[in-house]
Amino acid sequence: DGGITQSPKYLFRKEGQNVTLSCEQNLNHDAMYWYRQDPGQGLRLIYYSQIVNDFQKGDIAEGYSVSREKKESFPLTVTSAQKNPTAFYLCASSVAGTGNSYEQYFGPGTRLTVT
Amino acid sequence: GDSVTQMEGPVTLSEEAFLTINCTYTATGYPSLFWYVQYPGEGLQLLLKATKADDKGSNKGFEATYRKETTSFHLEKGSVQVSDSAVYFCALRTNAGNMLTFGGGTRLMVKP
Numbered sequence: 001d002g003g004i005t006q007s008p009k010y011l012f013r014k015e016g017q018n019v020t021l022s023c024e025q026n027l028n029h030d031a032m033y034w035y036r037q038d039p040g041q042g043l044r045l046i047y048y049s050q051i052v053n054d055f056q057k058g059d060i061a062e063g064y065s066v067s068r069e070k071k072e073s074f075p076l077t078v079t080s081a082q083k084n085p086t087a088f089y090l091c092a093s094s095v096a097g098t099g100n101s102y103e104q105y106f107g108p109g110t111r112l113t114v115t
Numbered sequence: 116g117d118s119v120t121q122m123e124g125p126v127t128l129s130e131e132a133f134l135t136i137n138c139t140y141t142a143t144g145y146p147s148l149f150w151y152v153q154y155p156g157e158g159l160q161l162l163l164k165a166t167k168a169d170d171k172g173s174n175k176g177f178e179a180t181y182r183k184e185t186t187s188f189h190l191e192k193g194s195v196q197v198s199d200s201a202v203y204f205c206a207l208r209t210n211a212g213n214m215l216t217f218g219g220g221t222r223l224m225v226k227p
Contacts, residue, residue: 004158031213042204042219043159050213090158094213102147102208104215106158 004107023091030096032074121218138205146207
């Protein structure tokens with residue numbers, strides 16, 4: 001089945017540690033995205049990538065880093081510089097370019113708790 | 116910049132009641148509009164979309180019509196079920212790029 005996988009579903013870390021969240025897709029999509037969702041709130045864009053080896057900051061990139069070495073993979077690192085890292089993190093992918101077939105497909109999410 | 120405004124929740128309904136969740140937007144040009152649904156503890160799933168004015172998106176009994184004159188894309192369902200309990204997000208995409216702008220989400224709770 002084609003789709004997006006995120007692992008793990010739940011992640012616990014101590015304050016001051018970096019942590020990397022995995023996102024893999026087998027939809028052959030060029031574009032990938034990372035969002036953060038806080039309780040009762042909407043989605044905020046952290047980083048996005050339109051093509052391999054290229055990515056851009058979203059609205060709340062401070063304290064996060066990404067890489068895009070392969071088309072299928074777009075890992076997100078939450079660094080110790082992120083002030084409030086506890087949140088639900090969602091990865092998404094889409095075709096690049098315009099067109100009526102556009103939609104973003106979402107993974108199941110990773111809930112990160114930092115204490 | 117682009118923005119999406121949704122009615123605040125939670126919306127609490129009895130089973131078989133009529134549902135409306137309001138969504139209005141501000142955008143340059145002619146955006147595509149989307150409704151996504153998020154069930155507890157899961158990611159978002161596309162519910163329906165509309166790509167031009169007067170288009171009606173529909174899926175699983177839900178409908179929304181792209182109203183350019185009122186810049187709205189309200190979600191409706193004639194008879195909700197307990198299984199429809201979820202958070203609903205309205206979103207837009209401008210022709211300028213691949214980004215989605217999301218509203219804040221509206222939680223729907225349906226009681227038996």
